Structures are given as structure tokens and as C-alpha cells.
Amino acid sequence: MELSAVMGGVIGAVILLALTLFLRERAQRQTRPMPAGLQADISLPFAAQWTLYHNPFSLCSKKIRVCLAEYGVAYDSVAIDLIETGSYQNISREFLKVNPAATVPVLLHNAHPVYESHEQLNYVAAVVDQTGLLVPQDPQLRQVMDAWVYKTSLLGDDPVGAPEATAGNAVPGLTVPIFASMLAKIPTVKIVEGLLFHRIKKRALLFLLMKRRGLQKTLTLKPVTGVLNRSAKAMTAHLHELELQLENSGGPWICADQFTLADVGMMVIFDRLREGDWLHTLVHHRPVLDAYWTALQQRPSYQAGCADFTHPAVAEATAELAALKQADQWPSGIPR
């Protein structure tokens, strides 16, 4: 037999083996959307009353951490890496048993998972808040709070495509510069794992592109400038609505003098604006919003749920974005 025929056979066998291994692995790591709220029919092997699967940087993880801190609820903490903080631990076989949708946060109460962070806020309140600590007793104010919990939610699989829907949805687009800075330090092979196994391929593809181009070149990509401009415009509108609400309520909170779950949702959005170096453009020049942000940072829950979880790569990204602006190297055509 000719050498080339032997080589061809070997290469074919290797490809077949790799494909078999890949298909077997993929079968073990099936991802699918999950329904929101408490899943009473799912029981996982957990002994603690409350367990939280979360990521230091994730917006929705911050939200439930702040809520638990406000209520003084103790929980078992399980940190899960996302690709931006180091690896795709959220698509590991172990984590997919906890959440087949591959997202954090997941709150477990007596071993039953609760999915979606806005549902988690309401769930914790329903279980622990007998006195209305973070939930107004007045029905009208309750409606206001519910509306703002919704407005601060991150909804759907493609929030970047719908930043006008909620202030929460305007966040991922404004996070792109932070992602681009963080991904520079992540090995390409780790990002490819997402392409192979994550149910949403678009995100992994975008991350690969960011990784290849680096921060500054990512910021000049046409689709990225489009996303940044659209998200900044949408966030400006959401913040304008918040400003009116704070003026109407008389402050210092969304529901007047009661700090509620709605402020929990807003706190983490403002914290993300801080991380993305957007406060100068979107908040500081608006006294009502600036005073609100100052008050939010003074809550002990801000320290416990946000500041105490500062990820070094995020702090570096924030500094990098601020430095680019200061050195006048921020691309024109996108908000600064």
C-alpha cells in the first residue's frame, strides 16, 4: 500500500475518533432554556437552606447577592466562572445539572432551583419578608416597585438586540468594551469551547472576534459601534424615566422613602455603568441621578453584594477604558 494511502487512512481514523468524542461530549452537555421561577419538581442534592450559584462580575448575580445581603439571609456560595472571568464553567457537566440553561445566578431554596434573577428577588421576598422590609405594603407603591423590578430585569436570550425594552437589557451592549478588555487575557481555545457546547453560539462568536481584534479595534467595528450607540441611547432614556420617578416620589428611593427591590435592581445597573466607565456620560451631570447613585453606594448591601466581589480583571478593564479616554484614544463615533 502506498504511504499516502496509509496517511489518508490514519487521518480519517483520527477525524472519526475526534468527531465521536465530540458528539459524546455534546450529548453529556445538552443546554436548553429553563422556565423562570421556582422549580418545585426539581430536587438537587443540597443540604443548605439557601445556596447561590453566582459569578462575581455578572449583573444578575450582583442583584441577588445584594437582595440576600439586604435581608441578612446567609447562603452557601458557589462561584462559577464565565468565559469573561476565566473559563466556561457554566457549560461544565456539573453546572448544567444545576441549570441546563447555562446561566447564573441560580438560587436554590431547600434544594429546589429558582431561575431568573428578578424571579429570585420576588421569591426571597415572599419567603423571608413578612414585614414588608423591601416590599411596599401600599398597593400603589407595590405596583411602582413591580414595574421597576421589571424595568431593571435582563430579559431574553438576546438582550443586546432589545436595549429599549428594559434598563437591564441596555446593559450588555454597554458591557462590550469591558468584555473586549477582559477577553484579551483569555486563551482562544477556552472561548472555542463555547462555540462547541454553548446553546447560544452568537455570543461565543462575538467573543472570539473581540479576542482576535483586541479592545481598540473591537470598538471601531461597525456592528459594535451600532450596539454601543443604540444601548447608550436606550440607557439614557431609561435613566431619564428613573430621574422623573425619583422626582415624583421625592426620593431618595424609587418608592419614596422606602428602599425596595426596585432599588436593588437599579443599584447593580449603576454599578455596571461604573465598571464600564459610563458614569461621566450618563449619570454625573444629572444631580438627581448622581445623588441616587451616592445613596446606593452607602447601603451596606452595596459593599456586601457588589464591592466585595470586585474581580481583578474587571478593575483592570475599567482602568483601561478610563485611560483610553484620558489619552484621547477612545474611537470617535461611539459615546464616551
Ligand SMILES: N[C@@H](CCC(=O)N[C@@H](CS)C(=O)NCC(=O)O)C(=O)O
Ligand atoms: N434573565 C437571566 C439572565 C441570566 C444571564 O444571562 N446571566 C449571564 C450573566 S449576567 C450568564 O450567565 N451568562 C453566561 C453565558 O451566557 O454564557 C436572569 O435574570 O437571571
